[in-house]
Amino acid sequence: MKRAGLGGLLIAVPLALALLGPLFVPEEQTRGAPFMPQGLLGTDFVGRDTWYQVLAGGQTVVLVALLATAFSYVVGVPYGVVAATARLRLVDEALMRPLDVLLAVPSLLVLILVAAIAGQGLLVLVGVVTLVNFPDVARLSRAAALEISGRPALEAMRLQGESWWQTSIVYTGRSMLRTLAADLGVRLTAALYLVASASFLGVGVPPGAADWAVMVDRNRGGLFLQPWAVVVPALLIISLSIGLNLVFDRALRKVRT
């Protein structure tokens, strides 16, 4: 219980900052000299107020991670179910083998290459993170659907002449829900990890953007002068990641027992 409480707190702080923060950023901002101790947290590498950057910078990280996770499920689950329920073994192989290839390429290499082809933009980032994440979802859904399709209950339903909709979508879908929900935390933290690392490497978000990961990268030059500009966004990302892990691990335990 204590762990979940701590985890909740660790999520709540960065999440509140990310979602509500942009509301508190003033329209007009004065620019000072870079890395000066003005304001709450000093100024950043181009002289903007770090505190306002922190308030505005969480949105992209959180939203991209959430969207990419959602898309991985939207693509991955039907993909895996189709592979598992296909009558022809060939269809299954044809769907799953390419994923092995995708998994054999380091995810950051895929990310850098695809971003170089498709250009900058948050949607590109969402797309790439989805591409990297969905093979795992597809594999998991396939394994879950395979196990369920062998159950006597489903066989009985088929013998009774239930429709494809009833057997494949309603029954199989509902039974898979647990496995997929248990996996959600892992996927979400993986997406957060990729989004943050990509932004840090300058993929997807423009270099001057207010984004926690970009801030960490850009303000590194001033680490000796104004460490807060680097440490605060880094700590927020760490806190979000630890919190997600703790809360979902707790939830996972509940599902299993």
Add this chain to the structure above:
Amino acid sequence: MSLASYTARRAALGLVQVLAVVTLVFLLVEALPGDAAVALAGDNPDPARITQIRAAMGLDRPVSERFLEWLTGLPQLDFGVSLVSGRPVTDFLSAGIGPTVVLAVLTLVLLVPISVLVGVLAALREGSLLDRTLTSISVALHSIPEFALAVVLIAVFGVQLAWLPPTAVGADLLVQPAVLVLPLVVLLARPICSISRLVRAGMVDALASDYVRHARRLGLGETRVRFAHALPNALAPAVQQVARTTDWLLGGVIVVEAVFVIPGLGTVLVDAVAGRDLPVVQGLAVVFAVTTVAVNLVADLVAFRLAPRAEVVA
């Protein structure tokens, strides 16, 4: 299935995988917008000059022809020539591979004993305070982005306390081991958590299994039961994860290299993509694909040897 026929089957599969990855990357790189000829021609390009450069580099020939030529060069370690500097791609690879291998080997040397020890300790005292503490820490630290952990560690130990050098700029990795401490800590953080959790889970299962109960009933000593019977079975799932980590260390530590300014393969990759140096990117992709497949092959064989069961074979 015997070990030999299993090896042969997995090796054949691995070869197909390498070919597929290499082809995929060639196509992806071909799809990169902008071309090196335009980049080389300078700020105010003259169309005739671009055509000339393109012809000199062979970029005007059909894709399939260039692909075949490139593919046949690979077995002789001929990866082509860099478009930007004209040096052979092998030069770039051999320059970057040193620091990457140093980091990877040191990380693995520390990683395996530490994570097995942590996992076994937690499993032997299952449910105790020690177990709960270790598990909580490993759950929490599991997926922190390296760059975030790295800059916080640099800020604390490199800048505030000034105990360790903040980056490895210009340092010889092996001559000044101090520069390696922070990168190694960052590289170890995630794998230690995931592997020790797997070892713990495997060990808990193994200790509760029938064969361990049987071994105890036969009167074998507790040490022998734990380390000669339970541990090898507990390690089989962890071996796969060690393989994934090795793979990641050899190809994916771009972020850590960028933060600590270590001139390894990751840095070479970022520079090559930024400079549209396609042959270098392709060469790196080949290296990454081969290491991935080779590492997984070795891991499967080790897992097969440790616990030759049906589900490992399948």
